[in-house]
Amino acid sequence: MEAFKGEIKFLFSGRGMPYEKVCLLVAMVVTVILSVLLSGNFAKDAKVVIIDLDNSAYTRELTTRIDASEYMQVTAVLNTPVDPKTLFYEDKAVAVVYFPRDLEKNRFTGSASNIGVYYDNTNTAQTANIKEALNELLALDNAAASGDVGSTNDSVAGQVQLADRKLFNPQESTSNTETLGFLFFFGSMFFTFATIGMGPRLRLTHEMDRMMERGTPWELVARIVPYAGCLIVSFVVGMAVLRVWGDLNFSGSLVTFLFTQLFYVMTVGMLSVTFGWTAANPGIASSRMILFIPGGFILGGMTGPVTYYSDWVVHFSHVFPLTWEFHFQRDIIARGAGLSDISALFGAFLVYMAGAGMLLCWRFYSERKKYYAMKRKEARARVKMQELAKEI
Secondary structure (H helix, E strand, O other): OHHHHHHHHHHOOOOOOOHHHHHHHHHHHHHHHHHHHOOOOOOOOEEEEEEEOOOOHHHHHHHHHHHHOOOEEEEEEEOOOOOHHHHHHHHOOOEEEEEOOOHHHHHHHOOOEEEEEEEEOOOOOOOHHHHHHHHHHHHHHHHHHOOOOOOOOOOOOOOEEEEEEEEOOOOOOHHHOHHHHHHHHHHHHHHHHHHOOHHHHHHHOOHHHHHHHHOOHHHHHHHHHHHHHHHHHHHHHHHHHHHHOOOOOOOOOHHHHHHHHHHHHHHHHHHHHHHOOOOOOHHHHHHHHHHOOHHHHHHOOOOOOHHHOOHHHHHHHHHOHHHHHHHHHHHHHHOOOOOOOOHHHHHHHHHHHHHHHHHHHHHHHHHHHHHHHHHHHHHHHHHHHHHHHHHO
16 A cells, blocks of 8 residues: 555656646547547548540540549649659649540540559558549440440440559558558657657756856757767668568669758757657656657558548648658658659748747747746845845
């Protein structure tokens, strides 16, 4: 009973992780918030780009029917040949439908024709509904053309068929999806554990007092650099293992990816220090990791397809830094994009990074303001004590 009472006292003392609050927070997040965010279980209005080289009445009709599907939304129609891979950069499309020349002519002259479809297979589950919808659409079209609406007979002359191709992860290897996602998730999580208690640690060792006197927020950024270097090295080692031991497809430039990582790890580090700033000790600060790391893993597109989420959920997911990391992973590693190909995405991330830096500066100068206020209060107290001592 003494041990039980002692642990109860420590639990509510505030000297360790506030588990009595964390456990309830986790339960509320899982049951309430995530049930709302993850309410969709199918791809609704997934982005589809049409390459229409026939530009006929028939292809325009097919485009309209594709756009009318609840599973697909046509975001662009191109009438010139384009490398389909480039249309997937920055998650601008999930599938690219290719209408070849003379498609309408072949249909009405009794010649079989194929419609090409390129699927983004960076997440193996995100295109299942699109495949089903496109197959149903063409089956109904072929049945109507043969005069039998209920028929799906493949022997009908002049029918149109789908010729699909999976891009970026055709073998559906977990090295390119879940395993790679866990590498970035756990790496970022333990990097946060290593840095989130920096503010409380400096406060307990009184190094924070010196920084308040003559330091700048960039001293905190400099302290993040060694941990950031370790994280980047661990990413490279992990990807090398997946490349040699597993089936990782690294289509882009390693230099380009590492360049983006310099900004990513520093952003996570600044957010980590900011979130742990007000904690009483590093142990309490560690529990705050849940506020900004797991959200990106859940909503960033590695555990579940982004096409399953509502638009507002996709926009909201960019609050979490790991969402941006998965954008870089899909574009550079999987799709082979260069920095110029993702300039809009990278520019938006720099704005996000600037916001993280501003939050850290705000924390720092707010602490300095409190520090000088406390010093002035202590100075007034000393003056009063000296006056009192003189009177005595």
